[in-house]
Amino acid sequence: MDWKPNEDLIKWGNEHFKALSVDAMWTPQDSGVQFMKTAEDTFQLVFMYNHPTAREHYEKLSLLLKECGYKVLEPDDVEVQTPPLNPQMQMQMEHEHKQKVAQGWKCPECGYPLANNDLDNHILEFVETIDAELDDGTTAPLELWRYMLACNSCGYDLSVDPDDFLLLAGDEAFMKWNKGEETLVALTRNNIVDLADAGCFEESVPPFITLLGKTYKDEKVPPWMWGTTVRIVHHGGEEE
C-alpha cells in the first residue's frame, strides 16, 4: 500500500491514542472496524465488517497506529459481520454492537463490570465549556459533562462520558438528573399521555412537573435535557 498517514494525522493520533484508557474502544466513524486498546502500547482489532473497504481501512488505521508507536494485534477470532444493505438496519446493528461492547466495560481499579453498578444513582457533573472545532474550521462552545458514580465493588469514583453512559445505562438512567435534594426525571411522550389521561393537567400543570430550559434554579441544565418535560422527585421528605 502506498498510503502513508500525514503529519497532522500522526499528531492527532499521538494525542488521541494516549488519552484512551486501557480497555477503551476505538471505533473510527464509517470505517467498519473497531479496535480495543489492550495495553498502554497495544491496540487489538476486535470487529470488522465483511465489506471491501473495511479491510483497506483496517490497513490504513493499523499503519497510523504503528506510526504513533503502537503494536497492532489481529487475532484469528476477530468478529466479522456482513453489514445489512438497509442503512437504518445498519445503524441499529452498529448501535447494538456498541451497547454489547459497553456491557463489557470494567472498573479500572477492581475489574467489576460497570453495567452491574446502580446506574440510576449517578451524579451529573458539569466539567467545563470548551471551544469545539467544527468541520468548516470555525469553533463553537461545547459543554463537557460527566456522570460520576461509585464502583459498587470497591468504591472507586467512576467518571463516565455522557455518550458512553447512554450506551451503558440506557435512556431512562441517562435522562435522569440527580441534583442532591431533587431528581429531575425526563418524561417520555407516553408518560405525558398517561398523566393527561389520568386527569393530571385538567386544572393546571401540577407542581411536580416542569419544563426545562438551559438553566434550572440558577444551575446549568445538561444540554440533552433542554426542552424536556420532567417530573420533580424530592428527597429527604421534609420539603413537600
Ligand SMILES: [Zn+2]
Ligand atoms: Zn471497582
